[in-house]
Amino acid sequence: MPGIRTEAIRRIDFGYFVRPAEETGTGADRVEPCLGYLVPHPSGLLLMDTGIGSHPDVDAHYRPHRRPIADALADAGVRADEVRLVVNCHLHVDHCGGNPELLGRPIFTQRVELAMARTEPDYSLPELIDRPGLTYEELDGEAEIVPGVLVIPTPGHTAGHQSLVVRAEDGTVVVAGQSHESSTAYAADALAWRAAQDGHPPPLPSTPAWMERLQQMDPARVLFAHDRSVWEP
Numbered sequence: 001m002p003g004i005r006t007e008a009i010r011r012i013d014f015g016y017f018v019r020p021a022e023e024t025g026t027g028a029d030r031v032e033p034c035l036g037y038l039v040p041h042p043s044g045l046l047l048m049d050t051g052i053g054s055h056p057d058v059d060a061h062y063r064p065h066r067r068p069i070a071d072a073l074a075d076a077g078v079r080a081d082e083v084r085l086v087v088n089c090h091l092h093v094d095h096c097g098g099n100p101e102l103l104g105r106p107i108f109t110q111r112v113e114l115a116m117a118r119t120e121p122d123y124s125l126p127e128l129i130d131r132p133g134l135t136y137e138e139l140d141g142e143a144e145i146v147p148g149v150l151v152i153p154t155p156g157h158t159a160g161h162q163s164l165v166v167r168a169e170d171g172t173v174v175v176a177g178q179s180h181e182s183s184t185a186y187a188a189d190a191l192a193w194r195a196a197q198d199g200h201p202p203p204l205p206s207t208p209a210w211m212e213r214l215q216q217m218d219p220a221r222v223l224f225a226h227d228r229s230v231w232e233p
Helices: 056-062 069-074 111-119 183-197 211-216
Strands: 010-019 030-039 045-048 083-087 106-110 135-139 143-146 149-153 162-168 171-175 219-223
Touching: 010 056, 010 069, 030 162, 083 143, 106 111, 111 135, 135 143, 183 211, 211 219
Parallel strands: 045 083, 083 106, 106 135, 171 219
Antiparallel strands: 010 030, 030 045, 143 149, 149 162, 162 171
16 A cells, blocks of 8 residues: 555554463463554554453453553554544454544444444443444455455454454555464464465364465564564564
8 A cells, every 4th residue: 555654553552451360271370461553544544453441340350451542542643533443353342442432433343243242241341332422334254444454354262353454565464453362373373374385294283264365465564462572474
């Protein structure tokens, strides 16, 4: 996309939370960042994910340290009222917590994700999903939401999880959200996919079906919601 360069996509620090031992698979608590990403575009500033929602049960379980959306965006020299488009990789509380601060902007989400957030108990917080003034653009699969910027379904963490692909003038950036918990996990799947493409003899690890679509985009960088590390080929 002319006018967008990969280094212009900015990481936004929304704070962190403590994932309890029973969820980490390691037997120990783990502190994880909560990251969003700001994409400058001729159509207006796009924000991928908006931070951690507040609720007594959420606070007791995850012990979050939140950064208000205004403060987080100020680090990038941006005001909240300058954001024109919002994409949530999914609608758990640690990815859409700042949506009510961005009323009136189109929020791009998969239709199945929004339906789950509205109907499944404990999936999200109702005040983050259906506050008056929230405006959704419901997608049914892959879509180019503005020129050079695609949303690609990457289900797994949730059925409606999606990733953002930015075709910049100097390469492609994938903002993968929580499609993988870490850059290391993505690297393992990318290498397994490569081995399959090379015709390496089985058995090989299975990879999500959508890994092929992401890798077909020839990403120069892949960014994550809960890992500051960056995957590069």
